[in-house]
Amino acid sequence: MNLAIGILKEAQEWLTPVFDKETQDKVSEMMASSPKELKESFYKNLEFGTGGMRGVMGVGNNRINKYTLGKSTQGLSNYLYKVFPNQKLKAVIAYDCRHNSDTLAKTVADVFSANGIQVYLFSSLRPTPELSFALKYLNCQCGIVLTASHNPPEYNGYKVYWEDGGQIVPPQDAEIIKAIEDLKYDQIKFEANEDLIEYIDTEIDQAFVKSSVQNASFNTSKEAKDDLNIVFTSLHGTSITVVPDTLALAGYKNVHIVEEQRVPNGDFPTVKSPNPEEPEALTMALALAEKTNADIVIGTDPDCDRLGVAVRDNQGKMILLNGNQSMILMTAFLLEQWKKAGKINGKQFIGSTIVSTPMIMKLASAYDVAYKSGLTGFKWIAKMIKDFPELEFIGGGEESFGYMVGDSVRDKDAVAASLLICEVAAQAKANNSSVYQALLQHYVDFGFYKEHLISITKKGIDGLTEINAMMVNLRENPLREINNQKVVKVEDYKSSLSLNLLNNESEIINMPKADVLIYYTEDGSVICARPSGTEPKIKFYISVNEELDTIENFKGIEDILNERIKNISTSMQL
Template identity: 35%
Template sequence: MSGSDLDTSALLEQVKQATVDGKITASAADNIEIWLTEARYARYADQVAEHITSGKWKELDDAFWTIIPFGTGGRRGKMYPIGSNAINERTIGESAQGLAEYVKATVSGDLSCAIAYDTRHRSREFAELCARIMVSNGFTVYFLDDYRSTPELSFLVRYKKCSCGIMVTASHNPPSDNAVKVYWSTGGQVMPPHDAKIIDNVMNVQEIPLGVEFDAAVSENKVVLCTQETDDAFVSAVSQQKFDGPRNVKILYSPLHGVGASAVLPVLAADNFKDVALFGPHAEQSGDFPNVPGHVSNPENPAVFDIIIDQAKKDDSELILATDPDSDRLGCAAPRSMDTTGEWGTFTGNQIAVLLADHVLSERKKGGGLTADHYVVKTLVTTEMVRRIAESYGVRTCGNLQVGFKYIGGTMDEEGPDKFLFGCEESHGYLVGQYARDKDASVAAMLLAELAANCKKEGKSLHEKLESLWWQHGYHAERLLNQKMPGSEGMANMQKLMGKFRAEPPASVGGLKLVQVRDYLNDTITTADGQTSKLNGPKGNMVILDLEDDNYVAVRPSGTEPKVKFYMFSYVPAEQLSLMNAAQEEMEARLDAFENDLKAFAESV
């Protein structure tokens, strides 16, 4: 049956009845009607009709209950051939076309777009689709013709002075997902006011022009394949961030089935690290992520490192580095002592941030290049230990930022990149240097390898180095709790929960009294006794509960996944530390108490 032969009225009656019967939500029914009746969705009408006649109501509700949004990094979600709430040809095409229309209306002169993609299913297909759309809109496309990292795409936008960029990746999401990340001419992900205006364009796209085939566009030089040239320039730019020192450390590296070997390995080689092995079970570039727990290649998950640590112990490796599928996040594991056959431990994103911050600032101080004008950048949910380290070196911290590395990149341009030292976020994202405006696992891997070699020369492990920083700056322990709230009902519950934190926050969390609530959506500070003042913070849907003794909890709905995130922070000042083990046990118990209270509060909605 073709679109013209469909009995649309009968199909809509079935949809209406399914809504009455509670098989689909009213919002799904509305979006299904749009895809059945509007000309711009005509090519998908047969598939929608087949789902209706086959009674695939669960699939329809999942695919249509909302319109997939732009989050902190772009448009991300589960792939499905049809649906406004899925990643498919239409939603990817709308994203590219909406970007093209906005750039054409905003930017004068020759237009160009950088495009790259990772190892996920359909990434190459979606990248070619985006390239065809951009060329059809009059753009020259600079295309990385193989699996490459997100930071290399950010670099390419700047390197070729592009008007914008598109990265096809869903980062560390499950294999079912894909996404597009949209970049501005700065090489950073789109910021206000561009983001809201691009979204408006995306949501109002009618026709998606595909006037040229990909291979023809390459032949006509409208799509410029520039992979090797960009690789060489990128590795050169990253390796310029290196510091002098020993390189005698044995490294085992895992790309977790992603693109990282194209970036991390050449960068380590350029910094003269010679004893680097690729972890075989994770070397295959596969969108199925076959050899990682739950098929989710996330270096934030300590369980990812279990089999790598087993191998490291066998071959006397001294450092494990792992990157997520698009190689913008870095994870790390190391022996707890100098005994590589003994106990190993992973590091949180905050702990890696602390180690890298101290390494960069220490090395820069040796060179005599630090001034009070220099600065580090972090987000509001990244450990305050970074700020305390920066203060000890006499440099400032820009830390009043919402979640998303785009705000770190934006701050670099606002403050001036020449004085930028280091940017970090708790979700394992780091940047040093001016060559990009997004987090980069390759530069973080290089610098962490340098630090590990320095520590080895001093006869200490990375864990012992971290402990020495705690003694100096106080013990900081952080934890992230993800409260999943899937589906249309979950979205409503997320909104209810955020409203409850604002209107009726808990009087205490984990036995610590509430001091004040910082509401970044309404720009208010409300004390425990109800007094209200202006916050003057960055706008965003986040609440921070300030508790006694510099402990606090940040609460925000994820910008890319159906869940609420609780960021928990505990702290013992350096002057109050006597026994490190005791402090660690006490703070773990405190975080456990935080977690229990927050779960109970969320479940009460």
């Protein structure tokens, strides 16, 4: 069956009485006058990526709507009964500020309840990390959050969490997907049992805030907290419901909130993208920082799992930290606090991902803790806690502005991380230093690692084809030299092979398969190519490094590393 016939067949199914009239009318309209939209809406089923299932809202099996989410929830319900026989099943549901998130969350609750599953549904929008916390707090078998993180306003999404509080991982993800794909749309049970739906709010909020303060507070003096001047923006998202309360309970009173971005709004009217990875997103917060002479700026994405941080450099200018830098600062601080408390005994670990800075491994070695690396996505860091029960998890992060402190939340958590970076800043300032100065000292102590990310956007079915072709080309025409430096090792996570080009020996990569290629060059540079699992992008991660003997030589070495990154990009035609 060719693609056009397959699309038409899928679309015609949505004209049957299984679907409501509004849906049928929209499909008929697309079939009559919008062939491109029809193609994009029906050419494939929505898939689970690194951050769950995300897509544009609309009709069709490649769109987020009540039927695709209903089918996912029905399949998940069937799977829950299979995995947890003879148990009282419980699920908890949260949602963010996006359009239709509240109604889609109620649809998910309806389907769970129609299947006899007790549902705890947040009465209004909440951060994603609170969902992970609530799942364990309420002893549920699974949790769902309706969110598309920092994607554009037309997107929404569906993330599935398991009883440990982490997102689903193999083999469960494939088993759940099969349970969903085995269903037909007319098998979805939409008729709610309202007696099984309980709305939750204050009790969970208070427990979550208290837990966040306990996990991310480290004996900072009242004077140091009072002296720290903070600017915070929720970027129209969910963090406004929790982060200010968390900072207040921890004793931080000097917090200035960007009022224009305080109110949750799925249109994100004051930013091009509500993504703290993008410098533009923090423009208003930086302006407020100048007005209030703030020491630190914190901005979170719509579902409050990522945070962007800005601090003052040695000239007093506000600069944005990247995700690797904030991860290094928070991890080094945690390790030092654990060391001071005498809690490091060789049975601890920190975690990160294969595309994050190699500098994190230097930290682990220096503090005599184990280092665990996983694929991109925090579900893999959360899985490490299950996989290594004999080791105590201290903290972990990834380059995409996510961090997790301890074990009460098993996903990236901008609530605890916001407090933790304030602890770093307050203690540094109290010691006549700064966050920026601490970062430079880490470069001296552990090596100056500098990273750069290049994202190339390719939307739609044609874009997916282009991205796949780029990865095929890299595999069929392997790079032997980058920026006049020999490639000494290539890791292909799709074939699970690591090839040493110096001796032509290969090793098996002991991780799940993924469409990722990583090149290592003779000067220590690392370049990774990876299609995004949540956005229509292909990403190239570049990491370079040099020794830094003194802070005074920082600028000169930084110029060298910037030039190296530029030359690598040019040589790869990025």
